[in-house]
Amino acid sequence: MIDTRADLLPRRGDLRRADKVMSAEEVDAFLVSAWVGRTATVGADGYPYVVPNLFVWRGGLVFLHTTKQTGHFLANVRHADRVCFEIDEPGEVFPYGALECDTSISYRSAVIFGRIRTVEEESEKIAFFSAFMAKYAPADSFGRERGSFPRHDATVVYAITPDVMTGKCGVLPALAARWRNSGSPTAADR
Numbered sequence: 001m002i003d004t005r006a007d008l009l010p011r012r013g014d015l016r017r018a019d020k021v022m023s024a025e026e027v028d029a030f031l032v033s034a035w036v037g038r039t040a041t042v043g044a045d046g047y048p049y050v051v052p053n054l055f056v057w058r059g060g061l062v063f064l065h066t067t068k069q070t071g072h073f074l075a076n077v078r079h080a081d082r083v084c085f086e087i088d089e090p091g092e093v094f095p096y097g098a099l100e101c102d103t104s105i106s107y108r109s110a111v112i113f114g115r116i117r118t119v120e121e122e123s124e125k126i127a128f129f130s131a132f133m134a135k136y137a138p139a140d141s142f143g144r145e146r147g148s149f150p151r152h153d154a155t156v157v158y159a160i161t162p163d164v165m166t167g168k169c170g171v172l173p174a175l176a177a178r179w180r181n182s183g184s185p186t187a188a189d190r
Helices: 024-033 072-079 122-136
Strands: 037-042 048-053 056-058 061-067 082-095 103-118 155-170
Touching: 024 056, 024 082, 024 103, 024 155, 037 061, 037 072, 048 061, 048 072, 056 122, 061 122, 082 155, 122 155
Parallel strands: none
Antiparallel strands: 037 048, 037 082, 056 061, 061 155, 082 103, 103 155
16 A cells, blocks of 8 residues: 655655756756646546646747637636646657666656636737747748738637646767667677
8 A cells, every 4th residue: 555645745846866957047948948847637536647738838828729619728728637648758868778678768858737717808819829820930931921810719728837847858879878878788698
């Protein structure tokens, strides 16, 4: 049986590996450039739900959107405003020792624990869509008129306010620090 007493659990946002912690500036830059995030919510039935979202990091908030039709995400947000948002970027897989399980991967990841709200102000929604299209659409927007968002009322825009943000990275070691300096053990190594 697992002991789940609160005094034995780590505090939200405490990272065990101090050598992998990203600075606040690194996390901020990563949130600006990351392509997709995952938002975790909890429903009235107690089940967690995780969904990938395209998003914008602006003004210290995560902005994302869904359709107005009620699904798991919107129902869960209406149930509880606490969420967890995550981004990650895998790097290269590399060997670091003689055993097959001595294998790792370089990466970056960030986690936000926070509160989510629906954005009601039309100007804030339009600002989100402008930032969203600037991030995801090409500069010529496929030849379409910029700032044309006539269906903005058919969507729900959300803003996540971080309570705690953390970032970790596993750096790819120099070639000399990897197993046999090449990543490929010879038959004699096996």
